[in-house]
Amino acid sequence: MTVSNGRQFLSIPGPTNVPDKVLQAMNRPAIDLYSGDMLGITASLLADLPKLFRTAGRCYIYAANGHGGWEGAFTNVLSRGDHVLILESGRFAIGWGEMAKLMGAEIEVLAQSGRKAVDPAAVEARLKADTKHTIKAVFVVQIDTATGVVNDLPAIRKAIDAAGHPALFMVDTVASLGTMPFEMDVWGIDVAMCGSQKGLMTPPGLAFVAAGPRAHDAHKTAGLRTFYWDWTFRDGPEHYQKYCGTPPEHLLFALRAAMDMLFAEGLENAFRRHALLAEATRRAVAKWAEGQVLAFNIIDPAQRADSVTNVLTNGVDPQIILDYCREKCGVVLGVGIGNLTGKAFRIAHMGHTNAPMVLGTLAAVEMSLKALKIPHGAGGVEAAIEYLASEVVA
Ligand SMILES: Cc1ncc(COP(=O)(O)O)c(C=O)c1O
Numbered sequence: 001m002t003v004s005n006g007r008q009f010l011s012i013p014g015p016t017n018v019p020d021k022v023l024q025a026m027n028r029p030a031i032d033l034y035s036g037d038m039l040g041i042t043a044s045l046l047a048d049l050p051k052l053f054r055t056a057g058r059c060y061i062y063a064a065n066g067h068g069g070w071e072g073a074f075t076n077v078l079s080r081g082d083h084v085l086i087l088e089s090g091r092f093a094i095g096w097g098e099m100a101k102l103m104g105a106e107i108e109v110l111a112q113s114g115r116k117a118v119d120p121a122a123v124e125a126r127l128k129a130d131t132k133h134t135i136k137a138v139f140v141v142q143i144d145t146a147t148g149v150v151n152d153l154p155a156i157r158k159a160i161d162a163a164g165h166p167a168l169f170m171v172d173t174v175a176s177l178g179t180m181p182f183e184m185d186v187w188g189i190d191v192a193m194c195g196s197q198k199g200l201m202t203p204p205g206l207a208f209v210a211a212g213p214r215a216h217d218a219h220k221t222a223g224l225r226t227f228y229w230d231w232t233f234r235d236g237p238e239h240y241q242k243y244c245g246t247p248p249e250h251l252l253f254a255l256r257a258a259m260d261m262l263f264a265e266g267l268e269n270a271f272r273r274h275a276l277l278a279e280a281t282r283r284a285v286a287k288w289a290e291g292q293v294l295a296f297n298i299i300d301p302a303q304r305a306d307s308v309t310n311v312l313t314n315g316v317d318p319q320i321i322l323d324y325c326r327e328k329c330g331v332v333l334g335v336g337i338g339n340l341t342g343k344a345f346r347i348a349h350m351g352h353t354n355a356p357m358v359l360g361t362l363a364a365v366e367m368s369l370k371a372l373k374i375p376h377g378a379g380g381v382e383a384a385i386e387y388l389a390s391e392v393v394a
Helices: 020-026 036-053 066-074 092-102 120-129 153-162 213-219 249-265 267-289 318-329 355-371 380-391
Strands: 009-011 058-063 083-087 106-110 135-141 168-172 191-195 206-211 308-312 331-335 344-348
Touching: 009 355, 020 249, 036 058, 036 191, 036 206, 036 249, 058 066, 066 092, 066 168, 066 191, 066 206, 083 092, 083 120, 092 106, 092 135, 092 168, 106 120, 120 135, 120 153, 135 153, 153 168, 168 213, 206 213, 206 249, 249 267, 267 308, 267 355, 267 380, 318 331, 318 344, 318 355, 331 355, 344 355, 355 380
Parallel strands: 009 331, 083 106, 083 135, 135 168, 168 191
Antiparallel strands: 058 206, 191 206, 308 344, 331 344
């Protein structure tokens, strides 16, 4: 027997739920790519994306997923042989670095356990030791989806400054933009990238790169530039140059609708919504963890991300929880990835999501723990409700 028929809840950390308004925005014929609406949509998106990144710099839109965005970011500022410092905090900065390595960069990983954020003091020490300034760029993710950690970007910026180091500060915001504050200019970030499919509530397939003045300076001499990603070409006067070819029209219609929704909610309100739903999730997980099986992957509560919570299952195969939730309840949780493959599951609370979606997901997890007789503290969902009721007042 199952109770899964009904709307399936997609609680994975990307792609996330696409709002009906966004789906409907795509339900229209293709349009002329050289006139009218299309030119207006491009202009409005290029004007509005910097508001998300909070930069006076320029943004570029690529028909690509996040991996494409990574390539669009570093090929524009690096050259073959450049030394790059990768700040490990899970899977994704490493993946970004591996991509740069294959294109000729020299990669050094500042290693970190998969249960903690990047340590700014270690960044400062490593950069201070680089007295000849051979390190050209530092790559870090704001939220690492594989571990559920949030890195303290202002503290890392301070560490770079304390070392007096000129490396470019390059940040992946794929799992954070639209879900928590990001201040590209205030935090001295030179290049930031993102994808469409998480906090931005748009189907996968668009990547965004934002570039500040130091990035544009580096671009002038960057040897890894290729035609498709090249900022100079995309800065050209013709509309087709903005996409280096045919615009991904329907994804752009979707993005326009999603950004309108985000701005109508207000970025600050969206951040607060994410923080509340994340904390509600953590209250539930904390209760379940009293059973000594489930545990937070990220040890320090202050380093737990507001877009995804990664739950260790300590000796229990997480697949049985994932299967129960999907097959019996219609709730799709995220699998553990990277080092956490087969050791964890992930609850996303990111993008187009609200209290009933998160509470429903938590209720399905709690139901699975009971049905599968996995030891757990009782009252996780109750704790989540208590928390939300105390914060979201009438
Ligand atoms: C933080 C982060 N960066 C980069 C990526 C890669 O994005 P994509 O899978 O769209 O290539 C992901 C994907 O989950 C991610 O979570």
